[in-house]
Amino acid sequence: MRFFDWIKDFFGIEQSTVYLNQQAITTQEVQLAVRDFAICSAINLISGAISKCEFKTYSNGNEFKGDEYYLWNVEPNKNQNSSQFIQEFISKLLYYNECLVLDINGQLIIADDFTQTEYAVFENIFSNVIRGTMKFDRSFKMSEVLYFKYCNNDIQQLLCNLMTGYNNLLNMAIGKYKRSGGRKGIAKVDKTPSGDSEFQKKVDDLFNNRFKSYFEAENSVIHIPKGVEYIEQNGEGNKKSTSDLVDISKIIEEEFDRVAQAFKIPPALLKGDIADIGKLTDNFLTFCIDPLVDLISEEINRKRYGKKVFLKNSYLKIDTTCIKHIDIFSISEAFDKLVASGGYSIDELRIKAGDIPLNTDFSKKHWMTKNYTDIQTVKGGEE
Incomplete structure (x- = not known):
């Protein structure tokens, strides 16, 4: 079926005026x-x-x-x-x-594929376990693996x-x-020469090839055969x-x-x-x-x-x-409070800040300033 005949057949009409891109728009999916x-x-x-x-x-x-x-x-x-x-x-x-991790001779191996047989009371069984090109020739009990869901x-x-x-x-x-x-226009085709096979070939070539090149080119001129009239449709609706x-x-x-x-x-x-x-x-x-x-x-x-x-x-x-x-300069005040309240040792906070511990006696101890004391030991009045 020729392109022009296909357009007329799709719309179910015998009109000689067809709007370009109408079918392409209705079937286009991005x-x-x-x-x-x-x-x-x-x-x-x-x-x-x-x-x-x-x-x-x-x-x-x-x-x-x-x-x-x-x-x-x-x-x-x-x-x-x-x-x-x-x-x-x-x-x-x-x-x-879900993910299945195996312990094979002290190594942790992540399974690419497996089949799980579930039971209500007994342990679930994992079979057809595959890692890369290797398929394990045995089944694994739930207690033998790390299974995460x-x-x-x-x-x-x-x-x-x-x-x-x-x-x-x-x-x-x-x-x-x-x-x-997009570029839009109306093409009017004269019905009188429609039975001419040479004219039909020119119309097919116009719609299938030359119009496509014309619309895609930045600067272009197109020759329209006698019997076909093309009217460019420009306006605000065509602007992005x-x-x-x-x-x-x-x-x-x-x-x-x-x-x-x-x-x-x-x-x-x-x-x-x-x-x-x-x-x-x-x-x-x-x-x-x-x-x-x-x-x-x-x-x-x-x-x-x-x-x-x-x-x-x-x-x-x-x-x-x-x-x-952690920016150590932005947390310096909090660092001081944590040490002064006895919550953390110096080494513990150095590790959290991404630094290495000092591993000395004083850095491992927990310190508390005199500002912190048991409320029951505080005496009021003249005493």
Whole structure:
């Protein structure tokens, strides 16, 4: 079917006047990966933050650096350092809503794929476990692995369903913006020579080739055969409007807001706003990072330490204070108060500030100024 005949057949009319781009506009769909970009931005923000945390290990209530500390903070396996491992682990947990970590000969290995068989009373079984090109030829019990599940509902599926509506609105807004700046015109074709095959070929070539080159070129001249009249349609409606761009930006911003809401991230923080960054970071740590690290540390403690050892005050704790950048000059007054009140030793605060401890007798002690004393020892009156 020739292009011109196809246009007339589509509109179901025998008119000789056809508006260009009308069919292209109705079928045009603009597909943008805004949802995936927003999700990846959120996951990278969370995984990058947790990779900065220190996985502290304690033995009988005292901080202790041993094999377990080295495993989580330096080298979990031969192919990854701790930052790479934690970022991959958190990314899989958030993106797929679950993550499986194996202990293979003292190395922590993240599974790429697995099958879980669930039971009500007995331990769940993990089979068909794959890492890279390797498939493990055995099954694993729940007590033999670290299994993390982010939430009961699949956040990916929920976001996908929610974003479908936003994508439709986005496609409509982009289509409106493109139409507002497009070239428009009316072509009138004389009916009388329509049976001429040579004339039909010229019309086909005009609509299929020459008009396309004419509209795409910055400067161009087109020859229109006899029997065809083209009238350019210019006016205010053809100019691009700032409001159209604002509509597109608002829809994209709405998608980022919904993704941030799903991952409990302050929307302004995900979009890169720097106003009130301190409050945004505190909100991010409280509602997003802290619940996530609690989930991780609980699974590690119950599987790698166990009830008896844990109750003897030996456990792993994830320190999230490492996430925020600390300027020692801005915290000098608070530093002094913490030492003077006996809350922390000098070495403890030096470590939190990112400096090395002095490891001296006085730096390990807890000090208290004379301003702090037991209220019961204070005497009033002349005494």
